[in-house]
Amino acid sequence: MASSLLQPSSSSLFAGNLRALGLVDHSRARLSVPATLKCDMSESSNLVNGKPIIPVLNERTLPKFMESARAQNSVRNSNRLKLFSGTANPALSQEIARYMGLELGKISIKRFADGEIYVQLQESVRGCNVYLIQPTCPPANENLMELKIMIDACRRASAKNITAVIPYFGYARADRKASISYTQGRESIAAKLVANLITKAGADRVLACDLHSGQSMGYFDIPVDHVHCQPVILDYLASKTISSSDLVVVSPDVGGVARARAFAKKLSDAPLAIVDKRRHGHNVAERDHDTSMVMNLIGDVKGKVAVMVDDMIDTAGMPSSVLKLEPKLFPVLFGTIAKGAALLHEEGAREVYACCTHAVFSPPAIERLSSGLFQEVIITNTIPVAEKNYFPQLTILTVANLLGETIWRIHDDSSLRMLCLSLSILSNAEADCECLSMVQSFAFIIMNAEADCECHC
Structure with a gap:
């Protein structure tokens, strides 16, 4: 008999209390193909090259939890608080503003014929x-430069504090000099360089x-x-009727084991499996070069529902014939997470789910993900997904309420700390702590900002 994905004592507390606050409401927040938030272009009068700078959400499509949050947050002190959106993800910026009960600040962002960016606070x-809400998603260089110019404009306009809200931090993967076989040395550490650029531009704080x-x-x-977006995905999974005994959490590579283990602990301490692969170069796995190399699965997935967890889905590729699969079933080239999913099917997994926070979706990721390997691909809206890239298995969850709070x-x-602590307790099925009674209602934590936990669990 199917049971909740989380144990009953934790699932009801985790899902119910998060929804009580309005941080997640997947009956409304899920953006699937037939029902998605639309931008009402007719309501914007500030046009650049015929397109609105900041699209306005139509009230008819506004999620219900945002409407209630507007009244709830009206009592909070909004003096001297200004929200501005870049052009990278205006829909997410609008959702954050609606949750907070505020209006986005007026800003003009233009691009000249030679590609230079112009920013004016209005x-x-x-x-x-x-x-300043601006993910540095593709085109990464364009959006990063736009963010820095926005920061500079605010600094020169005598803003007291400037916080760069970066839902997706581009160049984060270039965080070290890799010490593996394909590396030739003399590499830059671009993540540190980008951090320096944002700091030197005038940012006082970063929210990522x-x-x-x-x-x-x-x-x-x-x-x-x-901010960790894991609770948003966990709450959505908790709403699905999957037997906890049938569940296994899978890391698509060895580097993501810690992330997958933390995810598994919050799903009734589900068993863990690992896909072991090797790489020859950036975005290229060894099996793309040498068909004699195999991807090894560590763990048992036979007859189980496999949930693959990663921080992002980008792209990679290899012929399905290499995986010894039926060509009629999977006729396209598969990427890193898709190759892992194919291996899971080969090892007898009943269903495969893919979960990630950042949907980079570099071509041809959409073709690979929609090939039939996945029961569902669950992502968040830290990076906007063009409507043309929607496919039936795609589910988009909003992180606007989490960022707004x-x-x-x-x-x-x-x-x-208490925001993170309460999310951790509410999402951990094995949590057993004397201070658990403090978080019977998640709203209690939010409304009592100075509350603290004496046991420091």
Whole structure:
């Protein structure tokens, strides 16, 4: 008999209390192909090259949990708080603003014929705490430069504090000189360089989601608030009726074992499996060069529902014939996570789910992910996905409420520790702590920003 993915004592607490606050509501937040948030172009009068600078969400498509959050947050101190959106992900910026009960600041962003970027703030920010929402997703260089120019504009306009809200931090994978066979040495550490550029531009703080590696936080010489989007995905999985005894969490490579293990602990301490692969170069696995090389699976997935967990899905490729699969079933080239999924099917997995925070989706990732390997591909909206790239298995969860609440707490000089602690307790099926009674309602944690846990669990 199917049971909840989390144990009952934890699942009801985790899912129910998060929804009580409005941080997640997947009945509304899930952006699937037939029902997605649309930008109402007719409501914007500020046009650049015939396109609105900041699209406005149509009220008819506004998720219900955002409407309730607007009234809830109206009592909070919004004095001297300004939100501005870049052009990388205006839809997410609008969702964050709606959750916070605020309007996005007026800003003009243009690109000249030679590709140079022009930014002008169209309202005063003197003495304000400014939050600039701009992921450095593809095109990474364009969006990164735009963010730096926005920061510079705010600094020259006498903003008191400037926080760069970067849902997806590009160049995060270039966080060290790799010490593996294909590396020739003399490499740059671009993550540190980008951190320096953002700092020198004038940012006072960075808010980022699920960095590729924790060490990237140390590259900044300014405070970094690192938000984990894992609870949003966990809450969605908890709403599905999958027997916990049938579940296995899979890391698509050895480097993601720690992430997958943490994810598995929050899913009733599910068993862990690992796909062991080897690489010859960037975005290229050994099996792309040498068909005699095999991907090894560590763990048992036969007859189970496999949940593959990674921080991002990018791209890679190899012929399906190399995996000894039926060509009629999988006629396309497979990427890193797709190759792992094919191996799981080969080893007898009943269903395969893919979960990640950042959907980079470099071509031809869409073709590979929609090939039929996955029961569902679950991502968040830290990176916008073009409507033309939607496919039936795709589910997009919003992180706007999580980011909005984090911004509120930064602005109020409240601790983020209790926000992270309560999410950890609520999502951990094995949590057993004397302070658990403190978080019977997640709203209690949020409304009592200075609350603290004496046992430091």
